[in-house]
Every structure is written in C-alpha cells, then in structure tokens.
Amino acid sequence: MPEVVLPRLGTVAAWRAEARRLAQAGVAAESVVWRMGDGEADLLASLPAETTATPMREIRLPREAVASFETALCHADPERFARAYGLLLRLAEGSLRWGDRSDAALGRLLAQEKTVRREIHKMHAFxxxxxxxxxxxxxxxxxxxxxxxxxxxxxxxxxxxxxxxxxxxxxxxxxxxxxxxxxxxxxxTEGRAAPPEDGTEELWRTYYASIFNPARLMVKAMQSEMPKRYWKNLPEASLIPGLIRGAEGRAAEMQAAAPTEPPARTAAIARQRRAVSPPPTAGGVVPGNEAGNRPPASLPEAKAAADECRRCPLWSNATQVVFGEGTTAARMMVVGEQPGDREDLAGRPFVGPAGQVFDEEAEAAGLDRSMVYVTNAVKHFKFTPRGKRRIHQKPDAGEVTACRWWLDLERDLVRPKLIVAMGATALASLTGTGAGILKRRGSVERLDDGTPLFVTVHPSYILRLPDEASRVEERSRFRADLKAARELLEELE
Known part of the structure; x- marks a missing residue:
C-alpha cells in the first residue's frame, strides 16, 4: 500500500503533486496512506504493480474546486489529505458534482475551508x-x-x-x-519565544482605552470577533477585563454628562419669535379667522396654525415649526422628509446643506424656483443631542401620519400639477409606503386625487455617500431626475 509522507513546509503543493500522480495512475483512495512527516517529504511512494502498466489518465477539476481544496488542506484535521484525495477521484470520474453539500465528505471539506479562511482572517487581524x-x-x-x-x-x-x-x-x-x-x-521554528515588548505597546494600550465605548459594549459579540485564545498575545487584552467591569459606571457617567436640551441659541430664537408673533386663538387659528374651527384658508393662516400644532411630541424639542415656502401659483410641489438643524433655527425649508444641493441641481436642471413650492412631510426637527450637536433622527410612522394633515392642507391650497417626492419619508407620507424607493426612483405614480407623483432621492442621501466619486455620480443622477420632472411638468401644462 503506497504511503505518502508530506512535509510540514510546502504541504499543499506536495499533496497536490502527489495526488495528481496517484490519480493519473488510477490508485484508489482506500489504497493510499497519507501522513505528515517531521522533516522532508517522502514523495516516492511505490505504486501497486497492477497500475504501473496502466496509461496515465488526465485529471481535470473546476477552478473553484482547486482553490477550495488548497484552502481546506490548511486545516488541522489529520484526515484531510485522504478525504481530499477521495473527493478528487470522484470529481474526476464524474460521480460527484462540485458544490453538492449533501455529500458528507464534500460538505466537510467546504466547512473546513470556511474555518481556515476565518483562521487566516484572524491571523491577519491579531x-x-x-x-x-x-x-x-x-x-x-x-x-x-x-x-x-x-x-x-x-x-x-x-x-x-x-x-x-x-x-x-x-x-x-x-x-x-x-x-x-x-x-x-x-x-x-527552532526557538519558541515571543519577542520582547517595545515602547509603542504602552502607547497602543492608552489609545485603545481612550476609544473604548462602554455604552456600546457587547461582550459576546466582542469575543466572537476577538476570541479569548488570542488575548494572551495582544497587548491591549490586559485592559479588557477592567474595561468590561467598569463599563456600566462609565456609561452612566456619559449619560449624565450628555446634553438634555437644545443649544442655548435655540431658546433665544424661540423667545424672539414669541415676542413678535401674535398669540393664536384657542382653536389654533390666527386672529381674524372668524370661523375659529374651520381649516385655514390661506398659506399664511396655515403656517400660523401650524405654529401651535400638538399632533405629535416633536414640537416639544424643536425650536419652531418649519412650514412650506412658495405661493399658491406654484405648479410644482417638492416634498422633502423633515427639517434639519439649519432649517429648525431659520424656520425655513431647504436652507441647510441638503437644501443647497437641491438649489444647485434644480438650477442646473432648469427649474424655476419661483414656480416651485417646497415643503417637508414632517414639519418639526427630530433629533438626538450629542455633545453640542443635534443629530438628525428619522421620523417614525406615527409622526409621519400625524403631520400628513398639514401636507394635505398644503396640497389643497397650492393644487400643484406635479408633486416630486424626495426620499422615503416623503414617499411614505404621500403614498402610504416608502419601501423600494431606489427601485421606484424616476417613476411617475398617481395619487388618490389623480395628481402625478415623481419619485427621487433626498439630497441628504447624496451627502451621506462615503466617497467623492459616488457623490459626483449621484448628483448627476439627481440633476437628471429634476430635469425629467421639469419636462414632465411642461407636458402636463
């Protein structure tokens, strides 16, 4: 019975050469003994006498199979060589199809390939x-x-x-x-000793401790990515038990130090607005509205009434309501998602970074802004405080539904010939669902009253893209969407 002794160095290449030689000679899998040697390989395993006169046959495998074999052979399982050779013969003769995980041996090889790839990844990382x-x-x-x-x-x-x-x-x-x-x-390896520490390791431990976020600690997830067996050779690992023990207390300290109110400038703006704005009536309508409880009959009345909106809790933290802007003569209504930080402070829609992108691309697309009414699906800024900043939060379905009354009112007062929905929140407010916006982008849908609705992304989507090339490409697509909307409006008139 042939015995193949593979070397510890160059194991995979040696197995591949020897497996090809044996397979071409027609040596059955059960006739070969594979083992690892301590030094150089003995690749001169004798072939059975009955196979020496057999013509050498050609062995062909799918390319992906060869890569998987070579990776799986880096597993520590002592049976991996014999298993791989048996699979090679079955694949070559056509009795096994590559990728058939119902086959126990092939399933085991593919599982070991995955384990080895993970081990290589861990070596690269640790x-x-x-x-x-x-x-x-x-x-x-x-x-x-x-x-x-x-x-x-x-x-x-x-x-x-x-x-x-x-x-x-x-x-x-x-x-x-x-x-x-x-x-x-x-x-x-001759000497099994780790190299001595160098001066950068203490610096690395200091950095690791400084970036450790106790509020986001998930021990099981951390140990899944950084198993404990690697800790003894990682300089930062000595800090981990202490950081875990103190995480709850540090998270509480961070929460206590976090801001609970908007910046002071927002309170000053609110005081200024109250000083110059007349108080509303009990019905939530500006003075002069004799009906008292009837819907506002003009955009100025609607804005004044919206100042006192309590349909959802968002009013309590926002500086002010941000109502739509434009005239009742506008032929196109553009609906965004919600005000941002800049809009909340200014009380006007589309004046922040996303609004600047819209203005620039609308002008490039040939849109006459004087004939466009711009508004948002939600009229108050929803945010979470983080240090001195207010971070945008997406409105939930209840908040979108509560604010839909105001959007419907704007539609009744403006009666646009075309509505452009920018972003999933705007689309959800107008149609009931914002799902699949990227697939719906560029399409024209019909609302319940027959008004055509053109779908595109929100400019903030462009600003969130990670690289400049993607932002340039998406701005070009956004400009093309606005141009298509303009051309559609011209056809409707």
Whole structure:
C-alpha cells in the first residue's frame, strides 16, 4: 500500500503533486496512506504493480474546486489529505458534482475551508509586531502567533504586500515566516519565544482605552470577533477585563454628562419669535379667522396654525415649526422628509446643506424656483443631542401620519400639477409606503386625487455617500431626475 509522507513546509503543493500522480495512475483512495512527516517529504511512494502498466489518465477539476481544496488542506484535521484525495477521484470520474453539500465528505471539506479562511482572517487581524534593533536602512519587526490550524504559508502573502518596506518575522510554534529585502522565506521554528515588548505597546494600550465605548459594549459579540485564545498575545487584552467591569459606571457617567436640551441659541430664537408673533386663538387659528374651527384658508393662516400644532411630541424639542415656502401659483410641489438643524433655527425649508444641493441641481436642471413650492412631510426637527450637536433622527410612522394633515392642507391650497417626492419619508407620507424607493426612483405614480407623483432621492442621501466619486455620480443622477420632472411638468401644462 503506497504511503505518502508530506512535509510540514510546502504541504499543499506536495499533496497536490502527489495526488495528481496517484490519480493519473488510477490508485484508489482506500489504497493510499497519507501522513505528515517531521522533516522532508517522502514523495516516492511505490505504486501497486497492477497500475504501473496502466496509461496515465488526465485529471481535470473546476477552478473553484482547486482553490477550495488548497484552502481546506490548511486545516488541522489529520484526515484531510485522504478525504481530499477521495473527493478528487470522484470529481474526476464524474460521480460527484462540485458544490453538492449533501455529500458528507464534500460538505466537510467546504466547512473546513470556511474555518481556515476565518483562521487566516484572524491571523491577519491579531498579529502584533514588536520593533527590533536594525542595523540596515530597513526597520525590523517580529511577532509571535499561535494559530489553531497550519495557515502560516497561506496567510503570509498578505503581510508581504502590506509591510513590504520593512523586514519582519512571524514566529509560530511550528513555522517561522521571514520577510527580508523583499524576499519571503519559511523555516521550521527552532526557538519558541515571543519577542520582547517595545515602547509603542504602552502607547497602543492608552489609545485603545481612550476609544473604548462602554455604552456600546457587547461582550459576546466582542469575543466572537476577538476570541479569548488570542488575548494572551495582544497587548491591549490586559485592559479588557477592567474595561468590561467598569463599563456600566462609565456609561452612566456619559449619560449624565450628555446634553438634555437644545443649544442655548435655540431658546433665544424661540423667545424672539414669541415676542413678535401674535398669540393664536384657542382653536389654533390666527386672529381674524372668524370661523375659529374651520381649516385655514390661506398659506399664511396655515403656517400660523401650524405654529401651535400638538399632533405629535416633536414640537416639544424643536425650536419652531418649519412650514412650506412658495405661493399658491406654484405648479410644482417638492416634498422633502423633515427639517434639519439649519432649517429648525431659520424656520425655513431647504436652507441647510441638503437644501443647497437641491438649489444647485434644480438650477442646473432648469427649474424655476419661483414656480416651485417646497415643503417637508414632517414639519418639526427630530433629533438626538450629542455633545453640542443635534443629530438628525428619522421620523417614525406615527409622526409621519400625524403631520400628513398639514401636507394635505398644503396640497389643497397650492393644487400643484406635479408633486416630486424626495426620499422615503416623503414617499411614505404621500403614498402610504416608502419601501423600494431606489427601485421606484424616476417613476411617475398617481395619487388618490389623480395628481402625478415623481419619485427621487433626498439630497441628504447624496451627502451621506462615503466617497467623492459616488457623490459626483449621484448628483448627476439627481440633476437628471429634476430635469425629467421639469419636462414632465411642461407636458402636463
């Protein structure tokens, strides 16, 4: 019976070469014994006499199968070589289809591939280099790591790419990986000792403690991403038990120190508005409205009545109501989501960063702003205080529903020929659902009264994109949406 002894260094390449040789010769899986050796491989396993005269057959595997085999062979399971060879024969003869997880052996190989990939990821994440004295122009570093699986050779190219301008060594209990002058080399480990600490580790511990957020502590999730078996070789790990013990107290201190009211300038603005605005009547309508309880008959009346709106709790923290802006002669109504910080302070819609984007792209699209009525689905600014800032929060369904009365009133007073919904909240207020806005973008829907509704994104969506290229591309798409809305309005007239 052939016996193949694979080396600890270059194991995968050696298995691949030997498995191909045996498979081409038609050697059955149960006829081969695979094992790891302490030193060099014995790749001269004799073939059974009955196979020596058999013509060599061609072995072909799917490309993705080869990659999965080579990754799974970095698992610590001693049966992995025999299992992989048996699967290779079955795939080559066509009795097994690649990817069939109902097959126990193939399912086990794919599971081990996933485990190995995770182990490689953990090695990339948790290797901690320590600087060593260097006599040459390149800095030198060393690290000690203890993987659960023999992944050193598979993980090393990542470090070579990332730290190509320095010399380094990663020592594990079995393999020492060295990178010097751009050359990667592997050797069996002789001395099993971690390098001494360097001066940067205390600095790193200080930084780690300073960015630790006790209010977001989730111990199980943290241990899932940073298992305890890695802690002994991580300099910051010595701080973790203490940080966990003190998290509840520190979170309480942060909560106590957080602001509970809007900035002082918002109270000053509110006082100024009360000093110059006449008080409303009990019915919530400005003086001069003899009916008292009838709906406002004009936009100024509607705005004055909205100042005293208590339909939802948002009024209690906002500086003021932010009503729509425009004339009843407007042919197009643009509906946004809600006021932002700037709008809340100014009392006008679309004056903040998102409003600036809208103004610029509307002008580029040829929209006459004097003929556009702009408003929001929700009239008060919803936010959460964070330090000296007020961070936007998305209105919930109840708040959108409560404010729909005012939006319906604006529609009745303006009677636009076309409505443009910008964002999911506006779309939900107008149609009942904001789901699938990206799929609905650019489409024209009909409201209950027959008014056409053009769907697009909110300008704040553009501002939240992570990179400049995406923002430029989305601004161009947003401009095209506004141009399409303008052309549709012209067709309706």
């Amino acid at each position: 290797v901690r280099f320590r600087e060593l004295p260097s006599e040459g122009p390149r800095r030198a570093f060393a690290a000690w790591f203890e993987p659960d699986h023999p992944v050193e050779e598979a993980a090393a190219p990542f470090f070579a790419r990332r730290f190509g301008d320095m010399d380094w060594a990663i020592v594990t209990p079995e393999i020492t990986t060295r990178f010097a002058d751009g050359s990667l080399d592997f050797a069996l």
